[in-house]
Amino acid sequence: MEPIPKVCMDASSTDAPVNGSILTPSSSLACKPDNYLRTALTERKFVCTAELVLGRDHTCGEAEAFVNEAAQNGIPIISLTDLPGGNPTLPPEAFVSYVLDHGLTPIAHLSGKDGNRSLLEARLHGLARLGVENILALTGDAQKTGIGGQAKPVYDLDSVLILWLIQSLRDGLEYNIGPRARRTTPFSFYPGAVVNPFKVREPDLMMQLYKLQLKVAVGAQYIITQLGYNLRKLHEVKLFMFREGMGHVPLLANIYVPTARIAQRMQAGEIAGCVISDKLLRKLEREKKPQRIQRAASMVAAVQDLGFAGAHIGGYGLTCRDFLSIRETAAEIGSSWRDHLDELVFPYPGEFYLLPPDGNGLSQSKGEYQVTGIKPRASLSQNISERVHRYFIQDGSWGARFFGARLGKDRTENGNDSWRRGFWYKLLQPSFLYRKATLGCISCGDCLQDHLNYAGCSMRWCHKELRNGPCGGSRVNGTCEAHPDLPCIWNLVYLGTLAVGDDPRKFGHILVPPRNWCLDKTNALANRFVGLDNRCKRTAVSPHLRAGVGSGSH
Numbered sequence: 001m002e003p004i005p006k007v008c009m010d011a012s013s014t015d016a017p018v019n020g021s022i023l024t025p026s027s028s029l030a031c032k033p034d035n036y037l038r039t040a041l042t043e044r045k046f047v048c049t050a051e052l053v054l055g056r057d058h059t060c061g062e063a064e065a066f067v068n069e070a071a072q073n074g075i076p077i078i079s080l081t082d083l084p085g086g087n088p089t090l091p092p093e094a095f096v097s098y099v100l101d102h103g104l105t106p107i108a109h110l111s112g113k114d115g116n117r118s119l120l121e122a123r124l125h126g127l128a129r130l131g132v133e134n135i136l137a138l139t140g141d142a143q144k145t146g147i148g149g150q151a152k153p154v155y156d157l158d159s160v161l162i163l164w165l166i167q168s169l170r171d172g173l174e175y176n177i178g179p180r181a182r183r184t185t186p187f188s189f190y191p192g193a194v195v196n197p198f199k200v201r202e203p204d205l206m207m208q209l210y211k212l213q214l215k216v217a218v219g220a221q222y223i224i225t226q227l228g229y230n231l232r233k234l235h236e237v238k239l240f241m242f243r244e245g246m247g248h249v250p251l252l253a254n255i256y257v258p259t260a261r262i263a264q265r266m267q268a269g270e271i272a273g274c275v276i277s278d279k280l281l282r283k284l285e286r287e288k289k290p291q292r293i294q295r296a297a298s299m300v301a302a303v304q305d306l307g308f309a310g311a312h313i314g315g316y317g318l319t320c321r322d323f324l325s326i327r328e329t330a331a332e333i334g335s336s337w338r339d340h341l342d343e344l345v346f347p348y349p350g351e352f353y354l355l356p357p358d359g360n361g362l363s364q365s366k367g368e369y370q371v372t373g374i375k376p377r378a379s380l381s382q383n384i385s386e387r388v389h390r391y392f393i394q395d396g397s398w399g400a401r402f403f404g405a406r407l408g409k410d411r412t413e414n415g416n417d418s419w420r421r422g423f424w425y426k427l428l429q430p431s432f433l434y435r436k437a438t439l440g441c442i443s444c445g446d447c448l449q450d451h452l453n454y455a456g457c458s459m460r461w462c463h464k465e466l467r468n469g470p471c472g473g474s475r476v477n478g479t480c481e482a483h484p485d486l487p488c489i490w491n492l493v494y495l496g497t498l499a500v501g502d503d504p505r506k507f508g509h510i511l512v513p514p515r516n517w518c519l520d521k522t523n524a525l526a527n528r529f530v531g532l533d534n535r536c537k538r539t540a541v542s543p544h545l546r547a548g549v550g551s552g553s554h
Helices: 036-042 061-072 096-101 117-129 159-170 202-217 231-243 260-267 278-286 289-305 320-343 380-393 398-414 423-427 430-439 489-499 504-508 524-529
Strands: 050-052 077-080 105-111 134-138 174-177 180-183 190-195 222-225 251-257 310-315
Touching (some): 050 061, 061 096, 096 105, 105 117, 105 159, 117 159, 190 202, 202 489, 202 504, 222 231, 231 251, 251 289, 289 310, 289 320, 310 320, 380 398, 398 524, 430 524
Parallel strands (some): 105 134, 190 222, 251 310
């Protein structure tokens, strides 16, 4: 499947405040700051990125023409995607210089789906060398096409851990060359992240919001939403950010103008994470471009009036004239967007809302969260695993003291990995058989089952092997983006956490480090007892202070 050609343009490259009207650019791009995005968001100017999808070729005639036209029409920010849709395309670093040469500010998307942590760090150094500050950290879509068949997924770091890497590079990353300690040259990236507020089910939505908290806590300086067609849900994420201490983080609304064909693919799940109601699809099948342009303009006017920091405007086959029309029409609509609310809220039947309705088509800003009061029932294996953990594995338990002392002694006396051939290590081998039978353990050796409340192994049941919450690609029924016959494991984790009486809000405040591949195919329980796994490396973080990362805690 070829990626959707998507181009987003600036809806308001102006000096207008967030709650003001949309104006046309008041000065030439030659006078803009070096990093227009950072300055505009810091000064609370309503700003939009112009997103450009590069094709599957090293020639970029259409992309170059778009950048030329953007510079001529006062569009200062170009956002460049990173192999979207799971398809091969030109990466953003191949085109950022062209954007910079035209006096524009680039945003380079960086996803973890195609390269491990070493490559991601190398790409960041390369982008820093090119003078690119703005990075949009993404987990990335599941792979679809490639030469000879589907490509191998990587996902060594997800969006949260890419932000963690970027934060580490901000002050310089320590490393060794032989006995000598070195540090990379610090670089002040301006990283952002994405949230999907359009999830239909409670587990999907709440886990998205908890992961949003993690993203802010580890360094996201701005947030862009997934594309969607429900202003009430879009507004809810802004209310959530304000109530949870993240109101200082700029939020940009993604406004995509779909054709009927694109909407059909979204509804069918061919394009990950998108929610399209039957009502919207029927409208799109009857409409022409002018009606779609009008709806986009109303949405731009609405998000500006509601206090968003900016808007992503994009769509298949839109011309520069179309984008300018959206901007001009949005300025004309202004605060009268509420007259068009029926064109901005397309609910999905039975969908979950975080907050109660306000009677005017949106949600109450001060209402109680509508999370379920029903406690799911824990499975037999989950109950058994929780009890074994409490009395045998948990820090301070007799099992941890007994085996920790003996395994630690073997490791100290034998060195290297020879302790893994000792009596006490072999005595723990049946634990792997139990984990494999009940949780689907793949023997990564760096287990986080206690963090997941033994609801299932995310290394086995998550296609992307994520350790800090779900991606945004799950389908409307809660199943996996890549395997629609399987439920998203993070939905089961949410329910399993409630089932054992734990608080799922912890997933927004505990950072799990990346998997240590030195432990692959070793006994996770033995690694836990001697302190080799991730347990002692997890970090409590807060979106309020961002002090958990970059403070020497890793």
